[in-house]
Amino acid sequence: MNTLPEANSTNSTNVSDEIACAIETKGVTKIYGSGNTEVVAMRDASMKVQRGEVVALLGPSGSGKSTFLTAVGLINPPTSGQVLIGGEMVLEGPVAHTNLRTFRRNHIGFVFQKSNLIPFLTAVENVQIAMELAGESRGAARRRALELMEYLGVADRASNLPSALSGGQQQRVAVARSLANRPSVILADEPTAALDGERGRQVMDLFAKVAHEQGAGVIVVTHDHRSLDVFDTIFEMEDGLMHRAKKP
Amino acid sequence: MNLATKDIGQSLGRFVLTTLGVGMLLMVVMAMGGIYRGILEDATLLVNEIGTDLWIVQRDTRGPFAELSRVPPNLVHRALAVPGVKSSREFVFHTVQRERRGKPFRMAVLGLSWPSDKGDWIPLLAGRPLRQNHFEMIADASLKIGLGEKIQLGKETYTVVGVTHDMLASGGDGIGFFTTADAQAIQFDVPSEAVRLERSSRAARGTRFELAAKQPSLLEFANLPAAELPQIARPQVSAVMVSVLPGAEVQQVAKIISGWDDVSVFTRKGQRELLLEGTVEKVRRQIGLFRILLVVIAAVIMGLILYTMTLDKIHSIALLKLIGAPNSVILGMILQQALMLGALGYGIAFLAGRKLFPLFPKRVILADDDLLMLAGIVLAISVLASLMGIWKAMKVSPNEALA
Ligand SMILES: Nc1ncnc2c1ncn2[C@@H]1O[C@H](COP(=O)(O)OP(=O)(O)O)[C@@H](O)[C@H]1O
Numbered sequence: 001m002n003t004l005p006e007a008n009s010t011n012s013t014n015v016s017d018e019i020a021c022a023i024e025t026k027g028v029t030k031i032y033g034s035g036n037t038e039v040v041a042m043r044d045a046s047m048k049v050q051r052g053e054v055v056a057l058l059g060p061s062g063s064g065k066s067t068f069l070t071a072v073g074l075i076n077p078p079t080s081g082q083v084l085i086g087g088e089m090v091l092e093g094p095v096a097h098t099n100l101r102t103f104r105r106n107h108i109g110f111v112f113q114k115s116n117l118i119p120f121l122t123a124v125e126n127v128q129i130a131m132e133l134a135g136e137s138r139g140a141a142r143r144r145a146l147e148l149m150e151y152l153g154v155a156d157r158a159s160n161l162p163s164a165l166s167g168g169q170q171q172r173v174a175v176a177r178s179l180a181n182r183p184s185v186i187l188a189d190e191p192t193a194a195l196d197g198e199r200g201r202q203v204m205d206l207f208a209k210v211a212h213e214q215g216a217g218v219i220v221v222t223h224d225h226r227s228l229d230v231f232d233t234i235f236e237m238e239d240g241l242m243h244r245a246k247k248p
Numbered sequence: 249m250n251l252a253t254k255d256i257g258q259s260l261g262r263f264v265l266t267t268l269g270v271g272m273l274l275m276v277v278m279a280m281g282g283i284y285r286g287i288l289e290d291a292t293l294l295v296n297e298i299g300t301d302l303w304i305v306q307r308d309t310r311g312p313f314a315e316l317s318r319v320p321p322n323l324v325h326r327a328l329a330v331p332g333v334k335s336s337r338e339f340v341f342h343t344v345q346r347e348r349r350g351k352p353f354r355m356a357v358l359g360l361s362w363p364s365d366k367g368d369w370i371p372l373l374a375g376r377p378l379r380q381n382h383f384e385m386i387a388d389a390s391l392k393i394g395l396g397e398k399i400q401l402g403k404e405t406y407t408v409v410g411v412t413h414d415m416l417a418s419g420g421d422g423i424g425f426f427t428t429a430d431a432q433a434i435q436f437d438v439p440s441e442a443v444r445l446e447r448s449s450r451a452a453r454g455t456r457f458e459l460a461a462k463q464p465s466l467l468e469f470a471n472l473p474a475a476e477l478p479q480i481a482r483p484q485v486s487a488v489m490v491s492v493l494p495g496a497e498v499q500q501v502a503k504i505i506s507g508w509d510d511v512s513v514f515t516r517k518g519q520r521e522l523l524l525e526g527t528v529e530k531v532r533r534q535i536g537l538f539r540i541l542l543v544v545i546a547a548v549i550m551g552l553i554l555y556t557m558t559l560d561k562i563h564s565i566a567l568l569k570l571i572g573a574p575n576s577v578i579l580g581m582i583l584q585q586a587l588m589l590g591a592l593g594y595g596i597a598f599l600a601g602r603k604l605f606p607l608f609p610k611r612v613i614l615a616d617d618d619l620l621m622l623a624g625i626v627l628a629i630s631v632l633a634s635l636m637g638i639w640k641a642m643k644v645s646p647n648e649a650l651a
């Protein structure tokens with residue numbers, strides 16, 4: 001693979017102080033429902049992700065991985081606990097200290113397992129829109145979107161609608177979009193579930209590369225034990241409890 | 249990137265059909281306004297064109313157009329005697345429904361007071377005004393009797409010598425212009441057998457009078473048409489039209505005539521207003537209410553369309569929120585689609601209306617004021633209709649993108 005487009009070491013995520021982690025959570029707990037229907041999906045989860053660090057999050061289905069990821073992604077605020085991004089306190093329990101949507105747009109890239117793309121936009125437009133929303137001019141956004149797609153090997157499908165792409169191609173477009181605004185945090189929830197082993201491996205490598213080249217903190221929820229060697233750190237969840245696991 | 253057009257572009261066929269539907273609906277709203285305008289115009293056209301100063305009608309009636317009015321023909325001479333009156337003439341007006349070529353044929357019959365009025369004021373498409381006092385007529389184009397054609401009405405046959413246009417009675421029937429005498433003949437036409445029966449019964453009744461025994465020649469009158477019996481007035485005319493001398497006060501003349509106990513008098517303006525509030529008022533309210541209903545229906549339908557369009561995009565909207573799109577982007581997308589739907593629908597309504605309305609049997613007039621008002625209404629509807637969709641979109645949580 002060639003180098004990541006426009007990735008450079010002067011990126012804002014690289015210049016701040018050493019101490020600040022890309023991601024830090026302190027005792028985040030999520031309780032769904034109340035009374036009889038109460039479900040503690042995640043209890044007291046704490047994690048630190050340094051800049052340039054790639055973290056795998058493992059665990060059986062229903063163990064709370066997505067709950068954790070959406071809490072860190074500021075989509076689904078926790079019931080209690082703190083979420084810090086780039087050293088900035090963003091969430092204290094359900095209380096937001098900033099405009100979460102704007103913060104997501106500027107600092108966080110998402111890749112999810114499925115239905116990641118806007119169906120009425122072409123592949124390249126799906127990448128482009130993320131940059132336009134962040135204030136990039138149309139032309140510049142288009143150019144970088146095409147570069148990213150080139151980089152991910154889906155440039156030839158740029159003007160196709162998502163419905164005309166295979167699951168793997170859709171996933172790579174979603175990865176391209178997650179990189180679009182040079183985020184300091186990338187969150188991926190089972191991003192390789194729809195990919196074959198080879199492609200899955202490539203995407204994992206790509207995350208590692210983005211982390212290292214751009215200094216982003218990356219968390220990837222995965223079941224794919226074959227590519228665990230890509231990750232710097234491995235966490236595991238079970239029944240809402242999170243602990244650090246040994247690298248294989 | 250314009251999300252509104254991108255979304256529409258992906259389901260263009262559906263959007264086109266939807267817009268066509270909204271357009272047709274708006275065209276009906278537009279037609280309602282146009283029909284109302286047409287009725288106003290048609291109702292007052294005659295009064296405007298005839299251009300007389302005063303209308304004298306049967307006491308406490310609202311004139312020949314609004315209801316049945318009967319005044320004696322000698323009123324013409326009485327009116328002429330009023331100081332300041334330049335001319336006065338009879339006005340006969342009634343509607344007949346006959347059969348022509350196997351189809352019902354409706355016509356408003358208007359009598360011109362021969363010889364002072366030969367119909368020179370009638371705007372002609374073809375032909376000429378009346379030139380003789382019998383068996384000629386000027387027909388409105390909507391009656392579809394061509395120049396030179398003959399038509400049998402009652403016992404006589406009339407020839408079309410002139411064709412005019414847009415001369416319609418308030419009921420929408422085309423007007424045929426005849427001389428007063430012909431108009432009355434058409435109105436009071438009675439089958440021959442009925443005439444014979446009436447004559448013999450008159451004669452029979454007559455013989456029972458002492459007077460008839462003393463003056464047998466009186467009985468000869470029994471053979472005359474009812475209209476010519478001396479003891480019965482001539483067929484009554486609908487109204488008398490009065491023109492005032494230049495320099496004379498119309499109000500002054502009207503005041504004198506209104507002192508007569510058997511008639512009422514209206515100025516041209518008064519007659520116009522009477523027409524509008526009489527025959528047309530109900531139509532106006534009817535069409536007005538129908539328009540309101542249609543506007544509400546259009547609003548509800550557009551609201552539902554935009555709501556379902558938004559529902560179809562819920563996942564995309566959640567995803568947009570997830571990747572950080574501000575509410576203004578999402579709101580703008582829905583609002584733009586609403587405005588596009590409204591504007592295109594309006595355009596279709598206007599263009600289709602311009603093609604279709606002239607084919608309507610009655611005039612449909614698209615007045616600029618009405619068009620502008622409807623544009624405003626459509627704009628308001630579009631914004632209102634998008635509110636439901638916007639409300640739904642605002643409630644969507646970015647979480648739903650993950651579902
Ligand atoms: N919106 C929700 N309401 C109620 N319970 C939920 C909701 N989302 C997740 N859960 C519950 O929380 C637990 C963790 O779910 P999740 O984070 O999706 O697990 P994982 O991603 O590891 O499969 C599960 O028991 C799930 O049923």
Ligand SMILES: [Mg+2]
Pocket residue numbers: 065066067189
């Ligand atoms: Mg999950």
